Amino acid sequence: MPDFDVAVIGAGAAGLSVAAICSGLGLRTALIERGRMGGDCLNYGCVPSKALLAAAHAAAEARRAGRLGIRLPEPEIDWAGVRAHVQGAITRIAPNDSAARYRGMGVEVIEAAGHFTAPDELEAGGRRLTFRRCVIAAGSSPVVPDIPGLDGVPWLTNETIFGLEEPPGHLIILGGGPIGLEMAQAHARLGCLVTVIEAAPRIAAREDEELAEGLRAALLQDGVTLREGVKLARLEQLEPDSHAAEAGVVAVLEDGTRIAGTHLLLAVGRAPRLASLDLVAGNVEASARGIRTRADLRSVSNPRVWAVGDIADPEGIGPRAFTHVAGQHAGVLVRSMLFRLPGTKVDYAALPRVTYTDPELAQIGLTEAEAREQGHEDLRIHRWPLAENDRAIAEGRPEGLVKLVVSARGRLLGAGILAPRAGEMAGAYGLMIGRKLPLSALASLVLPYPTLAEAGKRAAGDFYAPKLLSPGVKRLIGLLKRLP
Numbered sequence: 001m002p003d004f005d006v007a008v009i010g011a012g013a014a015g016l017s018v019a020a021i022c023s024g025l026g027l028r029t030a031l032i033e034r035g036r037m038g039g040d041c042l043n044y045g046c047v048p049s050k051a052l053l054a055a056a057h058a059a060a061e062a063r064r065a066g067r068l069g070i071r072l073p074e075p076e077i078d079w080a081g082v083r084a085h086v087q088g089a090i091t092r093i094a095p096n097d098s099a100a101r102y103r104g105m106g107v108e109v110i111e112a113a114g115h116f117t118a119p120d121e122l123e124a125g126g127r128r129l130t131f132r133r134c135v136i137a138a139g140s141s142p143v144v145p146d147i148p149g150l151d152g153v154p155w156l157t158n159e160t161i162f163g164l165e166e167p168p169g170h171l172i173i174l175g176g177g178p179i180g181l182e183m184a185q186a187h188a189r190l191g192c193l194v195t196v197i198e199a200a201p202r203i204a205a206r207e208d209e210e211l212a213e214g215l216r217a218a219l220l221q222d223g224v225t226l227r228e229g230v231k232l233a234r235l236e237q238l239e240p241d242s243h244a245a246e247a248g249v250v251a252v253l254e255d256g257t258r259i260a261g262t263h264l265l266l267a268v269g270r271a272p273r274l275a276s277l278d279l280v281a282g283n284v285e286a287s288a289r290g291i292r293t294r295a296d297l298r299s300v301s302n303p304r305v306w307a308v309g310d311i312a313d314p315e316g317i318g319p320r321a322f323t324h325v326a327g328q329h330a331g332v333l334v335r336s337m338l339f340r341l342p343g344t345k346v347d348y349a350a351l352p353r354v355t356y357t358d359p360e361l362a363q364i365g366l367t368e369a370e371a372r373e374q375g376h377e378d379l380r381i382h383r384w385p386l387a388e389n390d391r392a393i394a395e396g397r398p399e400g401l402v403k404l405v406v407s408a409r410g411r412l413l414g415a416g417i418l419a420p421r422a423g424e425m426a427g428a429y430g431l432m433i434g435r436k437l438p439l440s441a442l443a444s445l446v447l448p449y450p451t452l453a454e455a456g457k458r459a460a461g462d463f464y465a466p467k468l469l470s471p472g473v474k475r476l477i478g479l480l481k482r483l484p
């Protein structure tokens, strides 16, 4: 008889969801965590980043109130107050993820590092435990790139930046993906100089080019300096002298430009946390992208093992590092591991992602470029600019757009939104794509007026406009008007 029905390694978003479900279904469940309960999302990711952005956006609202005829003085940034807000948000949410709460649910929480000792056995905190099923939910950590000089300079990652006691004078950010861009706007709006260095030709390289263009304009407006399509040659230590008030870092670019900053943030991607798990002992195959699993998240090599969250690499398509994907994975596990339903698969067709800048950039399903790469032909692209949306105009925020990627037969493949709080609009598009609803469902939806969401409905309506206004329909109306 194994000690546990299910042993979960990692108490981040993925592991917590799995442990709660398993224990709720009456399984003897162990949850092994070596760091802080709640993992990255609560402690070093989503929660502190969104809390910091909220403070930054409040400062920006005050600065742009002049657009509405309200003149406010330049806001004073109380960094200690901002930090208290960020830490307060973590503290307020932490009880939901706490060891005490999970023990109360009947989960055996082991606060130690865990690793395999055999295909059906783990060691954690000096204790050996056997399991029927093991779920690896050990997450990912920031990539530390191999850059000459990095060893000799101080640097930050998402694990350390939220702990800064003073605001950075000049924050240099390596990487213009979601972490880099959210942190760039947050710090710029809180009064720091910010330079983003992005090796790819443009920031937000994965996002739709038109939407990313609008985001770029917003960041430039906030005073962020963007260096795109340029590589970092090396880093040098900046000693304090009569010119530089503070010690710091000099980023030397391949084109010879030297950028002196007080702090350096690494935001160049994530790597799965495989090293400490002793996967060989567990007969668990992995690659640099994560634990290799089948579409139902079961390990390809050890049938007792599953992987969820950032560390999972289902069918070689690579991880999708989002908290809502961790939740989706937990749902897949219920069907595949617990109920043994055949044919269960992860499905990312309707997956949303949001960069929580202002405006937010939300993408649900495929971008236009992704749809073309996947071989979809005869695509219809329908846009509606916020400049044509009454609510956006009334609120003085007419920058942004909704862009729909539609098949010739009227099936929504993807939706991109650049708008304030765009993420709040993602749900309807996820439902449309996930449930394969025809575009007419969106075009005929009655939405409250005036809302930003109407922009999507207008874009969908555009698909039908040529058919509605066709000569045939006009002829039919001409005939019908003669009827009494």
Ligand SMILES: Cc1cc2nc3c(=O)[nH]c(=O)nc-3n(C[C@H](O)[C@H](O)[C@H](O)COP(=O)(O)OP(=O)(O)OC[C@H]3O[C@@H](n4cnc5c(N)ncnc54)[C@H](O)[C@@H]3O)c2cc1C
Pocket (backbone or CB within 6 Å): 009, 010, 011, 012, 013, 014, 015, 032, 033, 034, 035, 036, 037, 038, 039, 040, 041, 042, 044, 045, 046, 047, 049, 050, 112, 113, 114, 115, 137, 138, 139, 140, 158, 179, 273, 276, 277, 308, 309, 310, 311, 320, 321, 322, 323, 324, 325, 326, 356
């Ligand atoms: C700055 C930032 C902002 C983000 N913002 C968002 C956002 O707004 N929205 C969104 O959806 N996603 C966001 N993400 C991504 C999101 O945080 C991750 O996708 C999510 O946290 C992954 O959850 P996880 O459970 O897979 O991993 P993690 O949260 O990393 O949890 C894994 C846990 O396993 C533990 N662990 C590792 N190895 C062992 C071991 N050997 N023994 C015991 N314990 C171990 C770790 O200590 C950790 O607590 C953000 C990420 C970052 C970095």
Ligand SMILES: NC(=O)c1ccc[n+]([C@@H]2O[C@H](COP(=O)([O-])OP(=O)(O)OC[C@H]3O[C@@H](n4cnc5c(N)ncnc54)[C@H](O)[C@@H]3O)[C@@H](O)[C@H]2O)c1
Pocket (backbone or CB within 6 Å): 145, 174, 175, 176, 177, 178, 179, 180, 182, 197, 198, 199, 200, 203, 204, 205, 231, 232, 267, 268, 269, 270, 320, 321, 322, 353, 354, 355, 356
């Ligand atoms: N709002 C959200 O949901 C949110 C927020 C933050 C992070 N996340 C998750 O975390 C993941 C990681 O985010 P990220 O921004 O670190 O990674 P990323 O992989 O999304 O982006 C990293 C960027 O760094 C660039 N880069 C790589 N090496 C470089 C170098 N040496 N010099 C300059 N640029 C370089 C890449 O071209 C890329 O644009 C995201 O993909 C996402 O899944 C989500």
